[in-house]
Amino acid sequence: MARMLIEGKTPLRGKIKVSGAKNEALKLIPFSIILDSPVKISNVPRITDVQTELKILESIGAKYKFEDGVLRIDSTSIKTAEIKTKLAKKLRASIVLAGPLLARFGKVFCPYPGGCLIGARPLDTHVDAFKQLGAMVRENKDHLFISLAKPGSFKVVLKERSVSATENIALYCAATEGVFEISNCAEEPEIVELMKVLKRAGAKIEGIGTPNLKITGNKLLHLDEVSVMSDRIEAATFIIALIATGGEGSVSPVRRDGLELFFKTLEDCGANVTIEGNSAIVKASPDLKPFKIKTGPQPEFPTDLQSPMSLVAGCANGVSTINETMFENRLMYLDELKKMGLKAEIISSHEAKIQGPSSFKATEIRSLDLRSGITMLIAAIMADGKTIIENSELIDRGYERVDEKFRHLGAKIKRL
Numbered sequence: 001m002a003r004m005l006i007e008g009k010t011p012l013r014g015k016i017k018v019s020g021a022k023n024e025a026l027k028l029i030p031f032s033i034i035l036d037s038p039v040k041i042s043n044v045p046r047i048t049d050v051q052t053e054l055k056i057l058e059s060i061g062a063k064y065k066f067e068d069g070v071l072r073i074d075s076t077s078i079k080t081a082e083i084k085t086k087l088a089k090k091l092r093a094s095i096v097l098a099g100p101l102l103a104r105f106g107k108v109f110c111p112y113p114g115g116c117l118i119g120a121r122p123l124d125t126h127v128d129a130f131k132q133l134g135a136m137v138r139e140n141k142d143h144l145f146i147s148l149a150k151p152g153s154f155k156v157v158l159k160e161r162s163v164s165a166t167e168n169i170a171l172y173c174a175a176t177e178g179v180f181e182i183s184n185c186a187e188e189p190e191i192v193e194l195m196k197v198l199k200r201a202g203a204k205i206e207g208i209g210t211p212n213l214k215i216t217g218n219k220l221l222h223l224d225e226v227s228v229m230s231d232r233i234e235a236a237t238f239i240i241a242l243i244a245t246g247g248e249g250s251v252s253p254v255r256r257d258g259l260e261l262f263f264k265t266l267e268d269c270g271a272n273v274t275i276e277g278n279s280a281i282v283k284a285s286p287d288l289k290p291f292k293i294k295t296g297p298q299p300e301f302p303t304d305l306q307s308p309m310s311l312v313a314g315c316a317n318g319v320s321t322i323n324e325t326m327f328e329n330r331l332m333y334l335d336e337l338k339k340m341g342l343k344a345e346i347i348s349s350h351e352a353k354i355q356g357p358s359s360f361k362a363t364e365i366r367s368l369d370l371r372s373g374i375t376m377l378i379a380a381i382m383a384d385g386k387t388i389i390e391n392s393e394l395i396d397r398g399y400e401r402v403d404e405k406f407r408h409l410g411a412k413i414k415r416l
């Protein structure tokens with residue numbers, strides 16, 4: 001268990017460079033499994049989820065070199081589709097190895113994935129979609145075994161607009177002979193990027209950026225190089241940190257796609273944020289108005305920004321409402337922030353109200369998951385005094401060199 005010590009009451013100032021997107025990098029690594037030769041992936045964030053996923057691939061025979069954000073990975077040497085390592089339980093994205101391994105070996109054996117404890121996170125949409133593709137699926141309490149019963153062309157309806165189910169099924173279909181029509185797909189920007197990459201590698205894909213994908217698969221996919229897009233959630237998190245600490249600065253590169261409602265909410269509540277080129281410029285925003293957010297799949301408000309937004313609510317004059325529709329444990333961090341002085345009321349597992357303005361005081365708190373961890377880190381920078389965050393290793397799952405980046409903006413952070 002790692003801990004961080006933060007000496008707060010520091011308005012952040014300066015320029016911040018956003019790293020490559022965690023939730024795209026974690027899908028490009030499985031993508032290497034369906035290629036006919038090694039691939040160079042650049043702008044890969046050095047975060048623990050990426051390192052864990054690489055170790056899983058290594059355990060089944062892949063070879064890689066990861067230096068200065070450039071990952072050279074050769075998955076052609078993978079010999080087995082049996083993932084035995086317990087590492088798979090450490091991250092949700094390990095389920096996205098199933099589609100590529102099934103396409104290549106006709107069967108796959110994988111432990112149930114783990115990941116942040118933000119809710120039940122079932123796999124029924126994945127399992128049901130594989131069945132619609134003619135696969136046989138056997139499950140026990142720890143593992144999933146999928147094998148292909150019949151080849152051909154199939155129509156698939158996803159039960160939920162699931163990000164990882166869309167990616168899993170698309171990766172399988174792109175590398176399998178046949179024509180696959182998949183409806184009710186998720187449309188997050190990381191998925192759009194993955195579809196473009198699959199297309200560049202030789203799959204035919206229609207409907208990119210819509211809920212209806214038509215994929216004509218190709219067994220011989222090839223791509224030499226690909227670069228990970230910048231992380232929209234990290235970008236938005238730094239914008240929030242500048243606003244909530246009363247600071248000023250710029251964040252780049254920033255893309256608007258996937259952040260449309262985030263920017264609209266900031267504008268409506270009076271935050272002083274402008275976009276110039278690919279930078280977001282944040283200036284002091286003293287008079288913030290309360291707001292309402294309701295999370296949901298793209299194009300709704302991103303659930304991964306729900307907890308950091310509670311800090312903007314804590315600065316606003318009045319009562320803000322947060323409605324978390326996607327994950328039932330994703331409001332629990334508010335109990336930790338209440339210890340720091342945030343005036344929050346958890347009405348149900350999906351709804352909370354925050355009364356601003358609140359002033360934060362230092363104390364000992366515990367990070368519950370990646371996004372609540374970064375929220376507590378920013379709260380600690382806002383707070384008067386010295387805060388200790390326990391379980392701070394959870395923040396390193398998704399934010400690259402987070403302490404260095406915040407120190408560069410003037411924060412006083414030590415790893416204990």
Ligand code: EPU
Binds near residue numbers: 125162164370
């Ligand atoms: N769902 C089901 N059945 C399934 C799959 C999903 O009911 O088989 C439900 C979930 O319970 C949830 C909704 O569908 O209510 C959406 O879940 P989704 O499958 O889209 O989430 P995910 O693919 O497991 C990814 C990101 C999450 C992000 C969500 C939503 C990765 C590795 N993770 O998770 O990111 O919150 O999409 O955008 O891509 C994070 O980065 O901190 C994080 C948790």
